[in-house]
């Protein structure tokens with residue numbers, strides 16, 4: 319049983335000849351997303367941290383689709399979003415091998431972990447969920463623009479409601495008070511603001527952007543909750559396992575944003591249950607979106623960035 323209900327993506331769009339990149343897809347809703355892209359004929363670039371686990375996920379997908387014809391293909395690319403060096407190397411490899419990129423799904427994420435810093439010294443949830451994806455997307459963007467029509471889908475969360483809604487650029491690592499769920503909320507607010515600002519900057523290019531809440535899904539995302547919220551995690555696990563969506567159901571709004579003709583001409587918006595939704599003001603304020611863009615450019619050291627340079 320899905321959490322209350324689960325809208326399914328009805329699109330029949332095929333992806334033959336298209337290249338689709340998905341981050342963090344060895345498990346959870348990312349795995350179901352790549353499975354669907356593969357069924358529809360795409361060349362799928364699985365950008366993941368753990369090559370062995372990703373190969374096992376791909377073997378599993380191939381086994382379960384072996385009766386199907388006109389399926390696509392898979393390429394695995396190693397990507398650790400918590401390291402700018404890894405993000406840059408992965409983007410470079412993809413740019414060397416892929417003349418076109420038609421779909422990018424920024425899906426990977428971590429939730430409510432104990433306080434840690436990324437390899438570059440930033441609070442880990444903000445670094446992984448936002449900064450790593452921000453850098454990865456911007457490095458690939460000239461090629462995506464060249465491949466238009468193309469779509470960029472960023473998996474956010476209704477958990478953008480957690481915390482005070484501020485980005486805390488003056489205390490980026492939350493040294494003055496770290497709450498695991500609030501730090502997750504900050505990173506997910508950043509996901510929605512990034513999609514909004516990117517959509518605005520890409521108007522007229524044929525590249526459209528989307529952010530979304532996938533629902534409450536029974537995946538491995540809560541792997542840190544027993545450390546950070548030992549009491550509530552047992553209750554939360556019970557409810558999610560009993561009433562949460564399955565990963566297939568959880569992938570539907572991502573698939574809608576990536577594939578459906580109905581949203582082909584929309585950009586920068588936030589979705590839930592395969593329809594446009596309204597995030598909290600903190601995640602739809604244009605000034606905050608522009609500020610996040612400018613600060614993120616500095617944090618990932620892309621000061622002279624120009625997405626319209628030749629790809």
Ligand SMILES: NC(=O)c1ccc[n+]([C@@H]2O[C@H](COP(=O)([O-])OP(=O)(O)OC[C@H]3O[C@@H](n4cnc5c(N)ncnc54)[C@H](O)[C@@H]3O)[C@@H](O)[C@H]2O)c1
Pocket residue numbers: 341342343344345346347348365366367397398399400425426427428429446473474475476531532533534535536537538539540
């Ligand atoms: N599960 C839910 O209820 C829920 C609700 C709202 C939003 N989301 C969002 O959905 C997305 C997918 O989550 P999921 O539920 O499938 O969780 P999951 O834990 O099953 O999958 C997350 C994926 O991200 C990858 N990942 C984590 N850190 C990484 C790093 N440093 N570099 C590269 N990859 C990394 C993991 O390896 C895994 O493949 C996340 O962005 C999450 O915030 C999930």
